[in-house]
Amino acid sequence: MMKQYCFRCHGVKKVKGKVNLEVLVKRADFLKHIEITQHAAEMMAKAEMPPEDEKQPTKAERAKLAHFFDDLVDEYLQSNTELEPVVMRRLNRYEYNNAVRDLLQLRGDIYPLPEKVIRSSNYFDPSTGRMPDSVNAGNRTLGKNIVEKQILKGVDPFAIDLQAEHGFNNQGEQLSVPPILLESLLKLGRAIVNSPEFDGYSGLRNTLFKDNGKPVETRLRTFLERAFRSPVESQVLKRYAAFHAAEQKRTGLYSQAMKSVVAAVLASPKFIYVVESKNGIGKMAPASDYELAQRLALFLWSSIPDESLMAAVRKGELRNSEVLEAQVRRMLNDHRSRALSENFARQWLRLDQLITAVPDFDRFQVYYSRIGCEQWKFGLQTMVEPLLLFESVQVEDRSIMLFVDSNYSYRSDELQAWYTSPENPFESKENRNRFSTHTQNFHKRILGNRREGGVITTAAVLTMTATPLRTSPIKRGAWVAATIFNDPPPPPPDVVPEIEADDAAIEARGLTIRERLKQHATDQTCASCHARIDPLGFALESFDPIGRWREKYSSGLPIDSSGKLFGEAEFKDIEAFKDAILERPEKFMRAFTEHLLSYALGRELKITDKPSIDKITRRVVADHGRFSTVVVEIAKSIPFRHKTGQNESK
């Protein structure tokens, strides 16, 4: 059967996508090249192969092929249970901020973080189970000024850590400590404790930093245990106490000496790195209670464990599933779980890409705050919308399917007008400040139509996946594939013929962008990939390059946003497209689970994670996609609770 349907493109004569199935003869061959086998299984499941214009297998044949590949994957997983090891990483700068804030009981952040999209947090209180209907949210329109302003005098953030290509900025392989970073960390530690605002900013002012007559070692024990997320050995304690004594002698001040100790702690590898002790070769072992607490705190808070978690650790209770679940739910109800929106959701949605989107200034004047001023972008406040939706689902513990389609959204008046009267969103405020660039009031609004709602059709996503002068169905499609289905397309081939930059130029030839791309995809080498990517983008063609609804192209040409999803679901427009995803909730739930699991683990997922992903997904589906179920099931999963040996023999 494979000869009939596959070998023409994936055989000895022609090897597309570097996949040659013809050389795989025996079962053992398929098991040896399990990545290819798994890929084939996925292609069958999603009906992406053979491509539409090739001879199609019958339903029975497809089922048989799918079964053949699935069976091989199962067989492989029975004898290969070893998980990919997590590589020790350092805290990224967002986590460093949170960890320092919580360790020193600071009233707020240590430095302004450009990565924080929403600049206010007082509305966020998950313990209420209710997202307020009205949220006063600052946004990053004024980013650069806010970023320049220090919170603690002399305290600047170190350089941002970049996201992995299809992952998050928490993977060990990509996070190291080069000399310039070590210099920054050494300086940061000092700058924080010595900043003039520090004493009034830290809750430890009257405890740790004040001499209460007790031995320094006793006081440091609790502090170091929390800072290093591990039991403190006596020689370590002695070392730090000796340092304190020397500093006290030098400065004559107890509190100043304690500040020097804290500054050292903040640059110590035991604080900077996410340390887990080694385990035997190739075997899977449960993470220790300390390690599990550390993983939980990083996952849910991007920070270090708090006293309640440490208490559970000391009692040896955390490995108990019920205690673990109770802790996870408690942590979700804590305001620190805001990190899931600030750190995870922002990266999952790749929202940073909006910051540098430059819709053409002349054609899309409304994107810019002021006529004639290209630096100030009204459009940046659209970033707030998908994040508030995310937070509402998290806080109210609703279904993650709302990320695909929701009947509500949080919008400022201006943003609402952006969607509802795209021709004239600012009414008479043409030449003046069109809105406050500091904060806006975002109201929960029940949406009047189904084309809006969810994250996919937000102006932020639609704008950052367009180019200055036209939409880019390819970019939009690639975003949907990567974000919504966790199926990032392979990088484009070396030869990438570009399409005209301006849709006006394309339409002048009587073509829509869709027809133009079709010409592009007639090239055999491009066709099969684009058959996967483009339809996802075509579905969004009714939204212009800055995310406003349009009935037809500006030239008057009609818009065709129809297509087919998963090889079976025909859709005629964006509403039907969303329906197609909603009718198969397992696909999105699995994808979301994979994104969040990869984030929780700080590594890429591998085939050996599949049984765990299957299990989590089953439970999430059974619970109709409840947000907390995804989080709890990840925390209770085997990869999250175990660590793998790092092949010491190599």
Place this chain on the structure above:
Amino acid sequence: MNVLREKQIPRRTFLRGCGAALALPLLDVMQASGAKSVQPPKRVAFFYTPNGVAQTAWHPAETGHNFALSRTLQPLEPLRKKISLFTNLDRVKVPGTDGHAQAGACYLSTAAPDELSPAGYPLKRTIDQVIADTVGKATPFRSLELSCNSFTDNRESVYFDNISWYGHGHVARSIKDPRKVFERLFNVQEHRANGSVLDLVLADAEDLQGKLGRLDRYKLDDYMDSVRTVEQQIERITKRQVDIRDIDIEEPEKLWTTMRRDEYIQIMGDLMIIALQTDLTRVSSMMVAPERWSTPLMFEDVFVKPIDHHGWTHNQKNTGVLGDLEKLDHFHMRQFARISAKMDAIQEGEGTLLDNMMFTYGSGLSSGMLHECTNLPTVIAGSAGGLLKTNRHEQHAKGTPIANLWVSMAQIMGVKTDRLGDSTGSLKGFLA
């Protein structure tokens, strides 16, 4: 705006406030070796442009001595006697990872294509760091990595954004903010303050060593290496603290993300020059922009609107786009030429700073259109103190590894090696 008070970097900028007994940074070196006619030290620096160059405008029609410069190379005309162009130097492309990430991360890599890091890149210690292992012992900073990447989104991963690596997974991260560079070079007090807790954190690292798995120990080694580097830096900076304080320049005023493109590159260039001139380091690299990063970027006075360099490279068949791409290449070459000219205005011994340099212009791709790694654009300004042939277009045999050039440069810098990565020897005809 210029970092320096003066337009160029004249000696008197440094002489000002220095009594006769106080030696110039460089004189220090000369006096230490006790001879009167000592050669100033040789220095090496890299100027990296991403996404390759437009080919037709790059390649001159002539080879050999006194060749006629191509259109893109025109800005080098005033310096032609001090530059050389190399063609047919290749890097081996390894399938499986992105062409641009590889171009950036592996350009200076000494790894052979079959030596893959866990991330899939042939990525080991890069040539600048190999050279710094030897020549970096003499200076406060073993090397200085700079980048003119002002993008505020984080669209691409670390591999697109760095050309200098200590080893796989261990990036010699570049500094993007000129004020941070300034601070690092000249704030002696901060460096010294860093020393107070080094013993303590190193002891913590030693505690961990025995407890970690193989991969984690490898990560910890990065940290321990960095502690040692910082320790040495402090020691050497302390020795030089008086003359560092007397280096009389101003901190860049403007916020880096608001600088014009040419301004940003020139200020970084100035900082690089000062570090090299005052012997704070002898090895530097500068990424003029990161690889790929298809975010529109403004080039004031070159294009009216923000442009997508990477996108353009894939659309070179369109003659209009090709013309724009050539304009962009010309812009980058002007920046390189300007920095080179500033180096040439600094007297050093019998010659100039530039004469004592090997200042290399290059890219990890030749044509960005096909992600080609053959015939990489390579220009060297300076002659390492008269050792190199200049005013030449040296056309090598097809398929000559660029690693051969790196071997030769390392040898000139005093590194005892005859092989690096996929090199097949030193570069023929390199020395005068």
